[in-house]
């Protein structure tokens with residue numbers, strides 16, 4: 001069985017369900033103060049889980065809405081975000097996606113991110129490259145942070161966390177062409193993979209947010225790491241940095257040194 005083809009078919013089917021639910025939210029509940037869930041999140045996850053169980057009965061699953069296995073089991077595990085961008089979805093903001101990633105023995109093997117409103121299907125398989133609607137994609141060639149167009153996000157602990165990423169937002173705003181907070185981590189990473197963004201960072205994500213996106217970036221020729229440049233804190237989602245590879249070292253330096261990192265216009269700015 002072609003695992004990637006099955007994942008694509010499931011993402012498209014779930015995406016159609018999400019598209020149908022857009023603009024018709026009936027039930028909005030909260031898993032935390034700013035962490036909404038709608039009937040569409042739940043229905044899309046139920047659909048994805050039933051399809052995955054039928055196709056891969058021996059694989060473990062971790063879904064955002066129903067939980068499941070820990071992400072770091074030794075065997076194959078699907079990391080499922082049925083609707084990445086629920087806040088957008090719940091407010092009628094047309095930017096969200098279905099995200100499916102397959103990890104085997106701690107290594108990402110398959111990743112699919114589907115934007116049902118734009119009908120954009122991003123797919124990657126380890127060693128086989130990344131595609132957008134079947135056409136090969138590559139990260140950008142932007143070589144300097146000062147020329148870079150970036151994305152970020154703010155975790156669900158943003159109201160209370162001492163470090164809620166606003167300090168880093170300030171640091172990157174002052175050193176790049178701009179920073180977007182579009183509200184879907186999976187699409188942020190897919191956009192790095194196809195060169196729309198040059199880099200993206202976020203803290204306190206979960207494995208289902210990042211699995212597909214990280215593989216997309218890697219297979220499109222980019223780099224993914226935690227804020228130390230390794231992977232110790234990457235797959236749990238605690239620290240996610242993806243980029244075209246060329247600006248990775250500069251972004252790492254900003255994440256490490258904050259306001260003391262080099263600034264293009266004011267080298268002495270601290």
Ligand code: IPD
Nearest residue numbers: 084085086153154155183184185
């Ligand atoms: C969220 C989105 C958002 C990111 C949050 C995520 P959800 O996922 O990806 O962009 O900033 O940290 O939790 O809850 O919409 O699936």
Ligand code: CA
Nearest residue numbers: 081084085209
């Ligand atoms: Ca998510």
Ligand code: CA
Nearest residue numbers: 064081083084
């Ligand atoms: Ca979600």
